[in-house]
Amino acid sequence: MHASPITATASRVGARRSIRWRVVDIVIASVIGVASGLVFVVWNQAYNPISALLSPVMPGLQALLGGGWLFAGVLGGLIIRKPGAALYTELLAAVVSTLVGNEWAALTLVSGLVQGLGAEIVFALFLYRSFNLGVALLAGAVAGFALAINDLILWYPGSAVAFVSIYTVSSILSGLVLAGLLSWLAVRGLARTGALSRFAAGRETSSRV
Amino acid sequence: MTAVAGGPAQAQAQARAVGMQGVNPVAKLIASLLLAAVLVLSIDWVSAAVALACESVLFVFAGVRPRTFVLRTAPIWLAAPAAGVTTLLYGQAAGQVYWSFGLIHVTDGSISLAVATALRILAIGLPAVVLFITVDPTDLADGLGQVLRLPARFVLGGLAGLRLVGLFLDDWRALELARRARGVADGSGLRRFAGQAFALLVLSLRRGSKLATAMEARGFGAPGERTWARPSVFGAREWALVCVGLLVALLATAVSVATGNWNFVLG
Amino acid sequence: MPLPTPSPALRPSAVDARGWGWRYAGRHAWAVSDLDLHITPGERILLLGASGAGKSTFLQGLAGVQGGEEEGEETGTLLVDGVDPGTTRGRAGLVLQDPDSQVILARVGDDVAFGCENLGVPRDLIWPRVRHALAMVGLDVPLAHPTAALSGGQKQRLALAGVLAMQPGLLLLDEPTANLDPDGVREVRASVARVLDETGATFVVIEHRVDVWKDLVDRVVVLGPAGVIASGRPDVVLGEQRAFLAAEGIWVPGAPVTAPARATDAAGPVLVSTDRLTIGRSAAAPVRTDVDVAVAAGEVLAITGPNGAGKSTLALTLGGLLKPVAGRVQAAPALADGAHAAPSRWTSAQLVARIGTVFQDPEHQFLTGTVRDELAVGPRVLGVPPAEATRRIDALLERLRLDRLAAANPFTLSGGEKRRLSVATVLASRPRVLLLDEPTFGQDFRTWQEIVALLRELADDGTGVVAVSHDEAFVRALSDREYALAGITVADGAQR
Numbered sequence: 001m002h003a004s005p006i007t008a009t010a011s012r013v014g015a016r017r018s019i020r021w022r023v024v025d026i027v028i029a030s031v032i033g034v035a036s037g038l039v040f041v042v043w044n045q046a047y048n049p050i051s052a053l054l055s056p057v058m059p060g061l062q063a064l065l066g067g068g069w070l071f072a073g074v075l076g077g078l079i080i081r082k083p084g085a086a087l088y089t090e091l092l093a094a095v096v097s098t099l100v101g102n103e104w105a106a107l108t109l110v111s112g113l114v115q116g117l118g119a120e121i122v123f124a125l126f127l128y129r130s131f132n133l134g135v136a137l138l139a140g141a142v143a144g145f146a147l148a149i150n151d152l153i154l155w156y157p158g159s160a161v162a163f164v165s166i167y168t169v170s171s172i173l174s175g176l177v178l179a180g181l182l183s184w185l186a187v188r189g190l191a192r193t194g195a196l197s198r199f200a201a202g203r204e205t206s207s208r209v
Numbered sequence: 210m211t212a213v214a215g216g217p218a219q220a221q222a223q224a225r226a227v228g229m230q231g232v233n234p235v236a237k238l239i240a241s242l243l244l245a246a247v248l249v250l251s252i253d254w255v256s257a258a259v260a261l262a263c264e265s266v267l268f269v270f271a272g273v274r275p276r277t278f279v280l281r282t283a284p285i286w287l288a289a290p291a292a293g294v295t296t297l298l299y300g301q302a303a304g305q306v307y308w309s310f311g312l313i314h315v316t317d318g319s320i321s322l323a324v325a326t327a328l329r330i331l332a333i334g335l336p337a338v339v340l341f342i343t344v345d346p347t348d349l350a351d352g353l354g355q356v357l358r359l360p361a362r363f364v365l366g367g368l369a370g371l372r373l374v375g376l377f378l379d380d381w382r383a384l385e386l387a388r389r390a391r392g393v394a395d396g397s398g399l400r401r402f403a404g405q406a407f408a409l410l411v412l413s414l415r416r417g418s419k420l421a422t423a424m425e426a427r428g429f430g431a432p433g434e435r436t437w438a439r440p441s442v443f444g445a446r447e448w449a450l451v452c453v454g455l456l457v458a459l460l461a462t463a464v465s466v467a468t469g470n471w472n473f474v475l476g
Numbered sequence: 477m478p479l480p481t482p483s484p485a486l487r488p489s490a491v492d493a494r495g496w497g498w499r500y501a502g503r504h505a506w507a508v509s510d511l512d513l514h515i516t517p518g519e520r521i522l523l524l525g526a527s528g529a530g531k532s533t534f535l536q537g538l539a540g541v542q543g544g545e546e547e548g549e550e551t552g553t554l555l556v557d558g559v560d561p562g563t564t565r566g567r568a569g570l571v572l573q574d575p576d577s578q579v580i581l582a583r584v585g586d587d588v589a590f591g592c593e594n595l596g597v598p599r600d601l602i603w604p605r606v607r608h609a610l611a612m613v614g615l616d617v618p619l620a621h622p623t624a625a626l627s628g629g630q631k632q633r634l635a636l637a638g639v640l641a642m643q644p645g646l647l648l649l650d651e652p653t654a655n656l657d658p659d660g661v662r663e664v665r666a667s668v669a670r671v672l673d674e675t676g677a678t679f680v681v682i683e684h685r686v687d688v689w690k691d692l693v694d695r696v697v698v699l700g701p702a703g704v705i706a707s708g709r710p711d712v713v714l715g716e717q718r719a720f721l722a723a724e725g726i727w728v729p730g731a732p733v734t735a736p737a738r739a740t741d742a743a744g745p746v747l748v749s750t751d752r753l754t755i756g757r758s759a760a761a762p763v764r765t766d767v768d769v770a771v772a773a774g775e776v777l778a779i780t781g782p783n784g785a786g787k788s789t790l791a792l793t794l795g796g797l798l799k800p801v802a803g804r805v806q807a808a809p810a811l812a813d814g815a816h817a818a819p820s821r822w823t824s825a826q827l828v829a830r831i832g833t834v835f836q837d838p839e840h841q842f843l844t845g846t847v848r849d850e851l852a853v854g855p856r857v858l859g860v861p862p863a864e865a866t867r868r869i870d871a872l873l874e875r876l877r878l879d880r881l882a883a884a885n886p887f888t889l890s891g892g893e894k895r896r897l898s899v900a901t902v903l904a905s906r907p908r909v910l911l912l913d914e915p916t917f918g919q920d921f922r923t924w925q926e927i928v929a930l931l932r933e934l935a936d937d938g939t940g941v942v943a944v945s946h947d948e949a950f951v952r953a954l955s956d957r958e959y960a961l962a963g964i965t966v967a968d969g970a971q972r
Contacts, residue, residue: 018546023430024421026362030370031417035410038377044284051295059298059313092367099341107245107333155292157252158322160314189407192845193887195414198547203502347582369580376576380840386797387840392828392857392905404843411887412839419577425541426572427580427638428565428594438589438602 019128024198025080032079033089036072037096043068044097060166063148067178069093069111070143073119074183077139078131079190079201086123086139090116111150118146119179131201137180144175230272230343235352236447237340240454245333247458253472254321256465257328263457264336271339281342285334293327325472332461336454346371348441355441362430369420373413380412381405487557488517488678489567489645491538495552498533498542507533510703511552517645520672520679522689522710525699526724527890527920531682534699535648537561538680539570556646566595568646569639573654575631580638584610584626585619587634591642602641609637612674613667627783629660633667640671647671649681653688654918657783657946661688668692684920686714687729725892725920735953736929739936743956744773747811747909747940748794748819748831754802755786755793762801763789769959771909771940776931778951779944781961787944788836788913790961794942795833795911796820811908825857832902836913838894842886847878847897850886854905865904872900876930892923899930909940916947928954 043065051062076089094112122139123131148171152164159167187201196202248260268278296319303318350368353359384405388394394401424430465471497509508530515521523531536542537554540561554560556567569591572578581587585606592602606619613633617626626634632652639647649668653661665688672679672692681689696713698706698721705720706713714721714728721728748771756762763786771777771794779787792798794805796819806817807830815826822830835841844850851872855865873879876896881889886897895915902910915931916924931954935941945951951958 021362022421022543022546023362023366023425024418024543026366026430027369027417027421027424028414030367031373031413033367034370034373035377035413039406051291059295062295088363092370096371098337099344107249109242154249155326156296158296158318186407186410189845190411190414192885193411194885195411195418195887198418198543345582347586372580372582383835383837383840386792387835388843389797389824389827390795390833390835391841391843391853391901392824393843393853394824408840408842415887416574416577419572419574420580422536422541423570423572423578423635424580424590426539426568426570427591428642429590431565431594434596436593436596436599436602438586438593438599438606440599 019082021080021082021084025082025085028199029076029080029085029089030092032076033072033092034096036075036089037093040069040072040093040097058166059160060163060168061170063151063167063170064174066144066147066151066171067140067174067176067182070115070119070140070147070175070179071183071186073116073143074136074139074179075186077119077123078136078183078187079196079199081128081131081200083124083128084120086119087113087116090119090143107154110154111147114146114150115143118143133181133184136184137176140175140178140180140183141172142175143179144171144173147171147175231446232450233352233356233441233443233447234344234349235356235441236443236450237344238349240450241337241340243451244336244454244458247455247462248329248333251462251465251471251473252322252325252329253465253470254325254328255468255470256461257325257332259464260332260457260461261328261335263460264332267453267457268335268339273339273342277342278339282335282338285331285338289327289330289334292330293323296326297323348439351437351439351441352443355437356443361435365429366424369424370417373416373420376416377409377413380409384408486643486675486677487645488676489557490517491515491646491678491680492555492558493534493552496534496537496554497551498530498537498548500548501546506530507548508537509551509701511699513697513704513707515678515680517678518676519695520693521681522686522693522696523680523682523699524684524686524696524721524726525705526701527892529699529701531699532650535570535650535680535682538646539568539648540565541570566591566642567644568648569642569644570648570650571632571635571639571652573651575628575635575655578635578638579623579626579631582623583619584615584617584621584623584634587623588638588641591638595642605641605643606637609641612640612671613637614663614670627660628656629663632656632660632664636664636667636671640675643675645677647677647679649679649683651682651684653683653685658948659783661685665689665692684725685727687727690714690729722921725922727921733949733953734925736932738932738956743775744938744940745808745810746770746772747808749806749808750794750803751806752803753793753800753805755789755798756801757789757798759801764961765802767803769794771942773908773940774935774938775956776935776941776943776954778955778958779942779961780946780951780958783946785961787961791911791913791942791944792833794819795831795909796822796827797833828854828905828907829858830907831909831911832905832907834898834902834910834912834915836917838898839887841898841901845885846883847886847889848873848882850897850901851904854901858905868904868906872903876900876926892919895919895923895927899927903934907939910934910942912941912943914945914947915943916945916950924950 047065050065054061054064072093073086073090077086091109091112094108098108119139119142122135122142126135145168148168152159152167156163190196191202191204194202248256297315298313304316306314306316308315346368350364354361354364388401388405462471491513493511493513496511497506499506511534525531538556538561542548542562544562561568579587580590588606588609589602592605597605613636615630615633615637623631623634653664656664669692681693683689690710693710695707696710697704698713698717706717718728750767750769753767754762754765755767767790779790781787789798793800799820805819807819811830813830815822819827819831842850843853848869851869852865855868873882876899878893878897878900881893886894889897899915915927919927928950931941931943943954
């Protein structure tokens with residue numbers, strides 16, 4: 001038993017937030033970025049055969065896979081919860097994907113920037129205070145929209161209207177599910193393992209003392 | 210204690226590696242971005258082909274072994290024709306129609322677009338891979354921090370996170386063996402992959418948190434000016450590389466405009 | 477402020493803690509409370525206490541890496557050289573437990589220079605400091621040597637060098653040798669002794685292996701939940717607090733290690749044997765050839781040898797997880813029970829029923845979100861009826877003292893609890909052969925005794941137990957037979 005007075009309430013210090021990034025914020029955002037970048041590399045390899053299957057069905061449907069490149073930003077934003085988190089993790093994941101080598105080369109960085117901005121805008125809209133399921137889904141959807149804009153301008157500039165519209169809708173849907181929902185579930189799972197104990201995201205769901 | 214001040218840093222500055230190895234990674238980054246930025250403005254086969262021709266000549270001087278070149282650029286060689294086929298089938302229809310089925314229209318326009326797309330991917334992708342084969346991440350971080358003056362905390366934090374990649378592979382193998390030992394390795398690959406990926410993420414996050422504490426314990430993130438132990442030089446060689454990249458891009462564009470093929474991507 | 481020359485004479489720090497307490501954000505209990513401690517410059521302290529008594533928290537507070545207001549609240553005062561440690565960097569150097577998590581950059585020289593860079597030391601002064609620090613810890617590798625190629629002991633010495641290059645007045649070590657093999661422990665201890673002799677810095681170390689540091693320190697401080705319990709000369713405090721410390725799992729020197737007696741003398745039938753076995757991680761890189769080993773029921777076989785000799789590879793090959801490079805591993809018909817003779821050809825489900833493997837790092841084995849679910853995985857794969865499975869799980873939870881933690885997430889357990897959980901999960905499927913890779917690695921005294929007793933019991937019940945271990949005490953206490961792998965001779969004749 002403690003000799004000093006035990007307060008029955010848990011410390012409320014976590015409520016005092018600062019927007020300055022701590023070292024642990026930077027390192028964890030980097031880990032998430034690099035890990036996501038590796039998933040991007042695997043996703044890159046899977047993209048061509050699967051899109052070859054999907055695009056005969058309906059041109060533009062291959063954008064349903066787009067969410068696989070969007071979750072880095074949403075995941076980073078949900079965990080770090082500071083301005084620039086979504087942008088940083090998405091950009092770093094794009095850097096890793098570029099370094100390993102893919103067909104889109106240096107322009108992957110542009111994609112990363114645009115997609116990261118998409119998610120970042122949503123988190124900024126909510127003033128970096130709200131990080132529930134709705135915000136996550138919206139961030140994923142907007143990132144998907146950003147992906148569509150980026151790809152249609154840079155890679156499919158001469159496309160028909162049908163392609164453009166199917167591509168855009170598929171991207172948004174993919175972003176919503178693969179980036180928004182999946183990231184939110186991942187954060188909850190990670191928080192339960194105690195891996196996020198230095199973050200507000202980790203303290204929300206843990207019940208142990 | 211030696212009498213000579215400085216060490217690897219000075220020796221490095223005095224005897225920089227020849228060829229691509231010694232060029233500042235920031236220069237490589239800028240060169241490939243410039244090239245990509247200019248080439249992407251147009252979608253036509255002339256600019257892409259001219260750029261590709263110039264690059265092929267320059268690759269010889271890059272000092273990359275043929276085997277490494279083929280291995281690292283393999284994804285691009287696979288992807289260029291794939292993207293070309295997609296454009297062939299679904300590109301904007303113009304001119305004579307050769308074949309039509311549902312939403313597929315193979316036309317004059319889509320053929321030329323397809324060729325242009327495939328060549329463009331090669332022209333942009335190949336030099337990027339070649340340049341980055343010889344990049345050392347620590348040197349890149351030094352360059353980003355000293356030459357471009359990006360915030361040191363983010364550059365080095367990113368580098369530390371990147372370094373943890375090397376440990377991922379060992380962990381992944383151990384996770385696979387552990388799943389076989391636990392009895393769950395037969396069966397659905399996707400579910401197991403997702404489970405393993407999640408476990409790897411947990412391990413990496415925990416290691417990352419410990420690494421952050423270690424970095425802070427070495428004074429990282431403290432207020433005050435930071436010095437750099439390894440100098441990052443941006444000299445004549447670097448400017449030369451950037452100029453070469455810019456020239457190739459401009460030459461390609463000039464030829465394309467002169468032959469009337471230049472096709473602005475947003476027009 | 478950088479020192480003008482990298483001289484070994486640095487200013488040792490004084491520490492002053494009055495009523496200091498710290499509580500992590502979101503927690504109810506205080507990690508440290510009411511700590512009163514004064515450390516004079518140049519003093520050397522060994523910090524002991526129960527796990528969870530806040531020792532690591534205190535050290536992190538001294539290093540100034542606590543995290544500030546966003547991560548917790550503080551009471552009382554803690555001063556290093558009269559200032560709050562959070563406001564100055566570089567006065568205290570902290571070395572942590574896990575060698576892999578402290579390597580920051582890819583080359584040795586760069587990693588050691590990292591601290592100097594952060595403190596704003598001018599470039600021409602950095603590299604002499606780096607070389608001096610590496611010489612002090614005795615790490616004799618080129619500056620461009622890749623850090624990933626270092627052993628555990630070398631990595632810890634690298635971390636120490638990185639800290640020393642900052643020329644701190646206060647040297648803090650948090651369980652630096654817990655994750656190291658005996659050679660690594662010796663290396664680190666020798667390095668620290670040399671460093672302290674040369675620099676005279678103030679020194680605080682946390683460790684539960686007391687004999688490593690006992691002769692190097694001036695004072696032993698025992699920390700409890702409500703502050704300092706005892707403080708004084710090593711022999712005095714260790715003598716007085718012997719019972720308390722042993723109960724908390726500290727390896728008190730001179731405490732007798734009880735070796736459980738064997739119940740039966742004769743070993744049972746051979747369950748796994750090898751035939752001209754060559755092992756390796758991949759076909760291209762064989763590690764050992766002509767391995768001849770047999771695992772018998774009711775017997776404990778210890779596989780020993782220096783680092784890199786191939787102990788883990790041998791264990792994994794015997795366990796059917798790695799394919800033999802050449803030769804065969806054969807399971808006796810009694811063990812194979814209808815399956816193929818070679819364990820590496822078994823399916824995962826067949827394997828879990830026959831041979832259980834406990835990995836060196838328990839975290840690699842965790843699959844589910846609660847302790848109970850972890851134990852249920854094996855029985856479920858084997859198709860054990862739910863009632864019987866529940867019975868087994870409850871029995872194991874009680875036997876291994878995990879019943880309180882049945883609903884906790886496996887990753888949130890302490891080191892000893894994770895080890896017990898990984899052993900429990902393997903036992904849930906009742907295999908006839910049990911393989912353990914370094915089961916006592918980094919464990920405190922209490923867990924060590926429990927593991928030894930448990931394995932003895934299993935062997936007496938007829939299980940064939942194979943343990944890879946570099947822990948000499950463990951091998952002495954438990955093994956019936958030992959298979960020693962000699963070091964691998966490299967080209968110039970030096971034994972590794």
